[in-house]
Amino acid sequence: MIRALRNLPLSLRLPLLGGAMMILVGAVASQQVLSELGRVQDARLQELARLHVEGLSIALGPLVLRRDVWEVYDTLTRAAELAEGQRMVLTAVADEDGRVLAATDPRRVPTGSPIAGMADTAVPLDQLSVGARARTVDVVAPLDYQGRRVGRIVSQLDVTDLQAERRRALWLLIAGNALAIAFLTGLGYAVMRRMLRPVSVLARQMAGAGDAPQPIPAAEMPHGEGDLARLARTYNGMVDSVAAKADTDRRLAERERFVALGRLSSSLAHEINNPLGGLLNATDTIRNFPDRPDIVRGAAALLERGLQHLRDVARVTLEQNRLDRQTSVLSQTDFEDIRLLIEPELKRMAQDLDWHVPDGVVEGLMLPAAPVRQILLNLLLNASAAAGQGGRVGLYASADEAGLSFAVFDNGPGLPDAARVRLLGNVTVTPAGGGGVGLRLVRDLVKGLGGSVTHARKDGMTRICVILPQAGGRSDA
Known part of the structure; x- marks a missing residue:
């Protein structure tokens, strides 16, 4: 009862x-x-x-x-x-x-x-x-x-x-x-229903909101300056703030994605352009010396190596942007693909790369490949931009029973305040606020995987550490 x-x-x-x-x-x-x-x-x-x-x-x-x-x-x-x-x-x-x-x-x-x-x-x-x-x-x-x-x-x-x-x-x-x-009960019901109508409207808007809360229509807003009227106005203000934050985050993610894509495209164009020059020279050599078998064989070998390199670059680029990778499991090949993708940018900047990814480091870890690749690519591109010409960039990866841990470091001047807010803060940032490329995207991806991000500056090195817990348990097979 x-x-x-x-x-x-x-x-x-x-x-x-x-x-x-x-x-x-x-x-x-x-x-x-x-x-x-x-x-x-x-x-x-x-x-x-x-x-x-x-x-x-x-x-x-x-x-x-x-x-x-x-x-x-x-x-x-x-x-x-x-x-x-x-x-x-x-x-x-x-x-x-x-x-x-x-x-x-x-x-x-x-x-x-x-x-x-x-x-x-x-x-x-x-x-x-x-x-x-x-x-x-x-x-x-x-x-x-x-x-x-x-x-x-x-x-x-x-x-x-x-x-x-x-x-x-x-x-x-x-x-x-x-x-x-x-009579009094019916009158009380009518009065209470009229008094609580704004609360019912608020509950309906919140219950039927789906992924985003919906504002109370102007026709259903309570009049006056009472508590319920202030509550309705406060709720609508909160909805507007949530919508503005979601729109800002969306535009920020798109901007950072486009910036990262632009830098990656520039590096890939540079990486493809260099072999193309050699390939054109090889074809000219074959055309000019058709009667010299030794020269033709050498030019053909050069042509084969250049084409293989272009094939590898194209394969990795396609693999990075495949939609079905969202459901694939992270493997050692994903780390090699990331290295191949960033090498053109490192060569262009004449930077040294310290790469420490042990074989089988992700064996048995059921981590999705797409978000982890995106995290690594953004952090390494950001480290390369921070290290500057002739700088030093590195990646250290390890795994244990808790999951996968990796650290990206550089010898640049350090992470600016705006970039630190994008990477570690919970406050809303705007696309015009400046900061590191893709760092807010890194934060959201790590948070979505249930992991954590930390930042440290020591001995002239900036180190960003990411810990990702394993999703399905680590096996010994």
Whole structure:
């Protein structure tokens, strides 16, 4: 029951709780009203019985002393015919010995019979009560005349009208309370639903947002300066900020990707252009010396080596940009491809490369190849740009039970603040903010793989370390 109540909307739960409280209050109030009505009815009944008994005592006193049965009967009959006597169903008068002198119904209470059988079930005047079930109540009172007790009077009173009055009051209270509770609960539901409508709109916009939160439409914005209006405006401001950050990150990633692609394309063009010059010289040699087999063989060998080099460069470039590599597993060949891709840039900058990637370092690690290649390529290109002409760039890789670790270092002037923010910070950066090429892309890729990035500067060397946890466990096979 409690769990079902918790699952109800707040706009319905609060009015139901309020209705339950009103039911409790109404029950207590109704009980008080019925108790007060019963007290008034008992007082009215006691007063009526007292007047009846006192009137009979005055009229019957001398007659009981004389034991005049007929006069006593006649007096009782005339008293029963009066308006106040209509409630008296039966009245019996007994002498001081407890013997019945007369009764309004002699067949039920014969003359001379003991009054004890009827008097034992009767109550005194001050204890007389309407009750809730019996249609009649019996009351007993002493018959006094001139200060002397001469007998007893026992009367049976009809209280069905008083009980009917009490039942009518009960049903009126129930009906009134039910109507009031139903009206107030419905009114409370309407008011609460109207008050909580902005919260419902906010919950709907957040639940149906998908990958990005949706703003609250202007037509559904609450008016005024209340808490709900401020909450809606704050939410819309947050949505705008999230959208702006996502757009900035997207444009930044595209910019850095294009910059990295441009540098890589320039290096590849330089790498391809150099062999092309040699290949053209070889073809000229073959054309000019067709009758010199030794020269032709040498030129053909040079031509073959140049074409093989161009084939390798084209293969690695295609492999780097294949869409289906997103699902392939990192292997030793991926490191060799990265080295082949960056060598043209290193040669152009006359830089030294320290390459320490042990054979089988990634064997058994279930890491995706595409993001790791992208991380390595961006870090090495950034290190080459930082090292400058004639600088030094290096890569150290190792693996253990935790996963793959590699460090890219250079002897450049160090990582600028803007580049450090791109690599390590969580704040939103703009494409115009400057910084290292592809470093924010590196941060996002490492974070997506569940890894970590650290930066250190020591002995004139800048070192960026990346730790990538293994995805599927390392095997010994």
